[in-house]
Amino acid sequence: MILRLKDVSVQVRGRAPILDRVSFEAGEGQFLAVLGENGAGKTTLLDLLMGFRAPTSGEVRVLDAQPHLDPWKTRSSIAYLSEKVDMPGDWSMGEFLRFHRAFYPTYSEAREHELVSRFKVRIEERIGNLSAGEIRRAQIVAALSIHPKLIVVDEVTAVLDIIGRRRFMETLTELRRGAGCTVIMATNILEDLEAHATDILLLQGGRVVHGSTMPLFLDGSKPRGFSAHVAELLEKSMNARA
Amino acid sequence: MLIHFLKRDFATYRAFWVVLVLMTLIATPFLGSREDQALFILAYLYFFFAVSPLSSLVGVTWRSQHVMSRNYLLSLPVPRRKMFRWLQYRSYVFWVPYLALCFWAPLLSRGFWRFLVFLKLGYLEYVSACFLGIFWFINSGITMQLLTERITGYLHLRLRFLAWVAMVGGFLLEIVILMAPLAGAQRWGLGAAPYLALLLIMGIGHYLLARKLWIWR
Numbered sequence: 001m002i003l004r005l006k007d008v009s010v011q012v013r014g015r016a017p018i019l020d021r022v023s024f025e026a027g028e029g030q031f032l033a034v035l036g037e038n039g040a041g042k043t044t045l046l047d048l049l050m051g052f053r054a055p056t057s058g059e060v061r062v063l064d065a066q067p068h069l070d071p072w073k074t075r076s077s078i079a080y081l082s083e084k085v086d087m088p089g090d091w092s093m094g095e096f097l098r099f100h101r102a103f104y105p106t107y108s109e110a111r112e113h114e115l116v117s118r119f120k121v122r123i124e125e126r127i128g129n130l131s132a133g134e135i136r137r138a139q140i141v142a143a144l145s146i147h148p149k150l151i152v153v154d155e156v157t158a159v160l161d162i163i164g165r166r167r168f169m170e171t172l173t174e175l176r177r178g179a180g181c182t183v184i185m186a187t188n189i190l191e192d193l194e195a196h197a198t199d200i201l202l203l204q205g206g207r208v209v210h211g212s213t214m215p216l217f218l219d220g221s222k223p224r225g226f227s228a229h230v231a232e233l234l235e236k237s238m239n240a241r242a
Numbered sequence: 243m244l245i246h247f248l249k250r251d252f253a254t255y256r257a258f259w260v261v262l263v264l265m266t267l268i269a270t271p272f273l274g275s276r277e278d279q280a281l282f283i284l285a286y287l288y289f290f291f292a293v294s295p296l297s298s299l300v301g302v303t304w305r306s307q308h309v310m311s312r313n314y315l316l317s318l319p320v321p322r323r324k325m326f327r328w329l330q331y332r333s334y335v336f337w338v339p340y341l342a343l344c345f346w347a348p349l350l351s352r353g354f355w356r357f358l359v360f361l362k363l364g365y366l367e368y369v370s371a372c373f374l375g376i377f378w379f380i381n382s383g384i385t386m387q388l389l390t391e392r393i394t395g396y397l398h399l400r401l402r403f404l405a406w407v408a409m410v411g412g413f414l415l416e417i418v419i420l421m422a423p424l425a426g427a428q429r430w431g432l433g434a435a436p437y438l439a440l441l442l443i444m445g446i447g448h449y450l451l452a453r454k455l456w457i458w459r
Contacts, residue, residue: 075318086303086309087311088309090254127308
């Protein structure tokens, strides 16, 4: 297993749990889409996988290590893409990529060049002069050039344009199929997920309200359609909690 | 890898270093003059130079979207405690000019030397106090940056306000605690040792808190 969560809860004292007994697994080559309302616990879930937070209870294992205990060696196999990742505005994109590659023994410059041209990253431009979407494209190049085993994606597709988003999803699928990468992506953009994700996890109020393979989920979504089915499940769960 | 960071820091703040060197060259002939104005100007300049890159080094994004965020730094394949130690070293580099001026100040200014005699501080004790003071100041700065970032995430305005008041109040209280022995040094003849111990304890306290806040969200 690439990642496994068992009965994981995260709670700040005196407040409702952010995550409540969440369990799931993902193996090699899986693409797990994590969906849910704002505040459902998606980012907290990914923070746990990166070891930014420790679980209050339960067990988190990523690449056979517990991330909150700082097994830094496993992080060289994890590509992390998040809206919370920012870079100095006075650096050029080329400077950022040079800085980044020094930390990863498996970093491939050939792969970087290929991705730079695929995502049309303006290497010489200063980061401060670029749009949010262009910055995300450069981060994608940096993250995916390390030959990752696991790709953790937190809401980065929202700022990408239609072509950028499509290329990103296609690249993830290529890596999944070709190199056996595991992808876990938290997102609110449902477009393209049907074609690329292999599994789906719906979170509501910190709890898993639905977890299944994508084909099974799509079967259940007929004839309403994917988005409508996701919304319906989340609303049903919300009403049940109320 | 630390060198990798230091090179980047130097490249980012190259213009500041150049201005600092130029100002030092201009002020040098006036050092040792009776009014000590050049010394004070350099001290202010070096101090603000040392303080200004802190948010950028720590990686807090509440002030700007264009710093290298802590999320990025913590996701790198480097042990987090080591990364925090690097943060300390990187911060100290910006304090080198100020620290150098602190070493020279009693030798350059008679007034300053008389002030140290008034406080009953020997040169060695004074230098130790400078080191410990900067250690406390760096870690207190990191703590405040990270606490402010955390406070901006609080949902309720009242809670945000109270947390902010508590943080600033705590900092001011620390200043009072640190100044009190200085004020009482002459009157009650307090030695330097308790003062240095106090600085050390407060510095270590902030170091541990800053490390905890830096590693955990």
